Amino acid sequence: MQQLHSPWRHLFPGIQQLNDTGQVWLDSAATAQKPQAMLDALLQYYQQGVANVHRAQHQPGERATLAFEQARQLAAHWLNASNSDCIIFTKGTTEGINLLSHALAGQFNAGDEILLSGYEHHANLLPWQQLAQRQQLQLKILPVDNHGTIEIAYAADYFNSRTRLLAISPLSNVLGQLHYLQPLFAQARAQSIITVVDGAQYAVHRQPDVQQLDCDFFVCSSHKLYGPDGVGLLYAHPKQHALMQPWQWGGEMIEYCTYQSAQARALPLGFEAGTPSIANVIAFAATLEWLLSLDKTAVQAHEQALFMQLQQGLAERNMQIVGQPDTALISFNAPEVHPADLAHLLSEQGIAVRGGQHCAMPLFQQLGLPGAVRVSLALYNDSSDIQAFFQALDKALEILA
Numbered sequence: 001m002q003q004l005h006s007p008w009r010h011l012f013p014g015i016q017q018l019n020d021t022g023q024v025w026l027d028s029a030a031t032a033q034k035p036q037a038m039l040d041a042l043l044q045y046y047q048q049g050v051a052n053v054h055r056a057q058h059q060p061g062e063r064a065t066l067a068f069e070q071a072r073q074l075a076a077h078w079l080n081a082s083n084s085d086c087i088i089f090t091k092g093t094t095e096g097i098n099l100l101s102h103a104l105a106g107q108f109n110a111g112d113e114i115l116l117s118g119y120e121h122h123a124n125l126l127p128w129q130q131l132a133q134r135q136q137l138q139l140k141i142l143p144v145d146n147h148g149t150i151e152i153a154y155a156a157d158y159f160n161s162r163t164r165l166l167a168i169s170p171l172s173n174v175l176g177q178l179h180y181l182q183p184l185f186a187q188a189r190a191q192s193i194i195t196v197v198d199g200a201q202y203a204v205h206r207q208p209d210v211q212q213l214d215c216d217f218f219v220c221s222s223h224k225l226y227g228p229d230g231v232g233l234l235y236a237h238p239k240q241h242a243l244m245q246p247w248q249w250g251g252e253m254i255e256y257c258t259y260q261s262a263q264a265r266a267l268p269l270g271f272e273a274g275t276p277s278i279a280n281v282i283a284f285a286a287t288l289e290w291l292l293s294l295d296k297t298a299v300q301a302h303e304q305a306l307f308m309q310l311q312q313g314l315a316e317r318n319m320q321i322v323g324q325p326d327t328a329l330i331s332f333n334a335p336e337v338h339p340a341d342l343a344h345l346l347s348e349q350g351i352a353v354r355g356g357q358h359c360a361m362p363l364f365q366q367l368g369l370p371g372a373v374r375v376s377l378a379l380y381n382d383s384s385d386i387q388a389f390f391q392a393l394d395k396a397l398e399i400l401a
């Protein structure tokens with residue numbers, strides 16, 4: 001195996017610490033390790049004296065508010081949003097989709113349809129399922145075939161006059177197959193169907209561009225993007241702001257209120273009730289700045305080369321691959337072996353991979369599988385990580401035989 005070295009690995013102290021304790025991190029699709037730039041920003045924010053945002057006139061309050069709003073501008077730039085009012089800070093992808101499932105509730109009448117793919121993460125299924133139950137809507141699913149693939153080219157055949165919303169991920173956390181969704185979104189727009197992108201995995205491996213994607217809403221999580229936990233982005237297309245009703249009420253999100261009534265602010269503050277995760281937003285901005293400084297072509301080439309090594313090694317061992325992965329992660333099973341047993345034996349050897357159904361239970365029901373072991377890659381991985389994984393896999397298979 002050719003030895004591929006990540007030029008960014010040394011910037012991640014957590015990787016070094018994990019290696020020193022005998023752990024190999026191949027679970028970045030669950031959460032990513034953090035670069036020093038983000039850790040420095042977090043510490044600096046707390047060390048310089050904290051203040052709440054958007055409410056105080058004092059100098060620390062102004063400084064925190066400025067940094068917070070600069071983070072919003074940077075997030076807008078990173079997503080290529082037309083302006084920073086389109087960016088709502090959330091807790092993460094899950095909260096972003098829950099927010100939408102409430103904020104857009106007024107757009108549906110009983111009998112209307114919501115269309116999802118059959119491979120969605122629970123975060124992009126359950127909020128819509130619950131909305132459908134509350135308002136007597138139909139949840140329609142783009143079917144996954146026996147190989148775990150979806151014919152995206154024919155997905156628009158599932159649109160009809162009752163379809164109001166399409167929510168889909170360009171990169172599944174189980175299948176690792178990249179889908180180009182722009183043509184589908186163009187067809188949706190032509191039929192006034194609202195489009196929601198679950199970008200939790202996609203944003204990590206491709207530079208998201210909401211104007212190019214031409215979607216109405218885009219959500220992602222900072223913690224998978226090498227940033228802190230507890231922060232995410234929700235992008236809302238300017239034309240769709242008027243569709244959204246506030247979903248949480250409280251401090252700093254109203255224009256005016258009396259004991260009996262309240263008038264909410266417009267985006268974004270009308271959707272950020274209460275004190276936000278200030279330190280994490282600011283540290284996330286530092287992470288995005290760091291990500292923007294990287295050579296994206298080099299990052300993608302490195303990840304792809306590692307992916308090929310992973311794919312080849314699994315094929316040589318006749319592992320059963322779930323779907324037709326082409327990007328960043330592979331889920332697989334060993335013949336006649338339960339994925340939980342395999343994941344356990346790998347974990348015991350210090351290989352951090354994930355076994356189970358990866359918050360996509362209906363997908364595994366569809367595929368008739370009890371689960372799978374998932375290996376996921378990030379820009380800090382080296383070939384040495386993949387070699388350590390294969391050594392451990394060979395040993396585990398020997399034990400199981």
Ligand SMILES: Cc1ncc(COP(=O)(O)O)c(C=O)c1O
Nearest residue numbers: 092093094121123173200201221
């Ligand atoms: C495709 C996808 N969507 C949504 C989520 C939920 O993200 P979070 O837990 O950060 O809200 C995940 C997390 O694994 C994911 O992979």
